[in-house]
Amino acid sequence: MFVFNNLRSLLRRSFTVFMGTSLFLGMFAGQAQAAGMQEMQNALRTCQSEFATDASRRLVCFDKVAEQYTPTHLVPPILAPSQQELVKSVDAETGYLSRKWHLNSQDELHFTDLETHQLNYLITTYSNNPNDVPTSPSRPNTQDRDLGHNDLHFQISLKTQLMNLSDWLPKNQWVQSARLWGAYTQQSFWQVYNEAQSRPMRDHNYSPELILSLGLNKPTEQSSWLNAMPDMLNVGLVHESNGRSQPLSRSWNRLYLQGGWQLNERYSLLVRPWWRIPENKSDDDNPNISKYMGYGDAILRWDNEANTTAASVTLRNNMRSDNKGYVKFDVQYKPLKTESVRFYAMLASGYGVSLLDYNQAQTMFGIGFAVGE
Structure with a gap:
């Protein structure tokens, strides 16, 4: 009897402890789930407020929140990222x-x-030194075109993916994506304000392009010298011509290698050395073009946090003692709640504002509208 009473007392105490523990764990789980729901709501609000005017980045942010919190498991992970880290990761x-x-x-x-390749824009421009008598060593010319200082200048530039080669990549630690692109860019310079010369088209530049783009994996170790490697590598073949008859015909073909660095969330750098494919002497419209257009270009770009303003600087140089260079500064600003249309202004100075003007230095300023980025 004594043993039976002790056993019953022990079971009663065990049941009481079990119920108390279950109740405590239930309350803890409920509080943790409530905390998880609150964390998820805060993260979603951050996505909405930080990327209110950028639908694509807002969607990426929502996806990242979904990776951390699910309807069946709203308890936040032990190392849940802060809201600031969430924005940085997006x-x-x-x-x-x-x-x-x-x-x-x-x-x-x-x-x-x-998709847009280079920027698409329509601007009114002013040049301080119009190329009235364009000439080259192989294409002498004496005809004066009597150009005005103002143009209506526009550029159309598009690209499309021809093949996604990412699935064909062998397993490696260096390349994460590979895409083959086809691109086309056209620049046009219209003397629409030159009524005396019947508003002629001053020049067109046509540029089809084939590009292999590789996304690279950079090491995670902060001290590794491999952090200097680019985030992207493009290998391209580009033809550029103006489609004119002699003596105004200009054209060249190039192979290039372009490295891209995302320096931080706001700054990116593109460096592109190129090699001109040689032509027969009789076919070469501009045999000294490399002397003026150089052997590559570099672009430094800045975007603001809201992705409504961007500015870039483009540089070319021939790296010779008789220095021939080119610099362009442009600004894009999105004044409306639209994903595409932007206010655009540019200032360019040096050689090669257009292909026909490759050996004529001038300074050109333009203002208007752009589509894309």
Whole structure:
């Protein structure tokens, strides 16, 4: 009897402890779940407020929140990222280079998905030194075109993915994506304000292009010298001509290697050395073009946090003692709540404002509107 009473007392105490523990754990789980719900709501609000005017980045932010919190498991992870870290991670994945070249191998694109390559714009320009008598060593010319100082200048530049080669890549630690692009760029200079010369088209520049774009994996170790490697590498073949008959015909073909660095969330750098493919002497419209257009270019770009303003500097130089260079500074500003249309202004000075003007130095200022980035 004594043993039975002790056993019953022990069971009663055990049951009481079990119920108390269950109640405590239930309350703890409920509080943790409530905390998880609150954390998720805060993260979603951050996505909405930080990327209110950028739908694509807002969607990426929502996806990152979904990776951390699910409807069946709202308890936040032990090392849940802060709201600031969430914004930084979205910025890193939607930086200029990632947006422009789809360095994420999971991005799905189709042949019919046309995207901007270079900037598309329509601007009114002023040149301090119009090229009235364009000439080259192989194409002498004496005809004076009597140009005005003002042009209506526009550029159309599009690209499309021809093939996604990412799935064909062998497993490696260096390359995460590979895409083959086809691109086309056209610049036109229209003397629309030159009534005395019947408003002629001063020049067109046509430029088809084939580009292999590789997204690279950079090491995570902060001290590694490999951190200097680019985030992206483009290998391209480009033809450029103005489609004119002699003596105004100009053309050249180039192979280039372009490295892209996403320096931080705001700054990116593109460096592109090129090699001109030689032509027969009789076919060469501009045999000394490398002397003026140089052997490559570099572009430094800045985007503000809201992705409404961007500015860039483009540099070319021939790296010779008889220095021939070119510099362009441009600014894009998105005044309206639209994803595409922007106010655009540019200032360029040096050689090669257009292909026909490759050996004529001038300074040109333009203002107008741009589409894309």
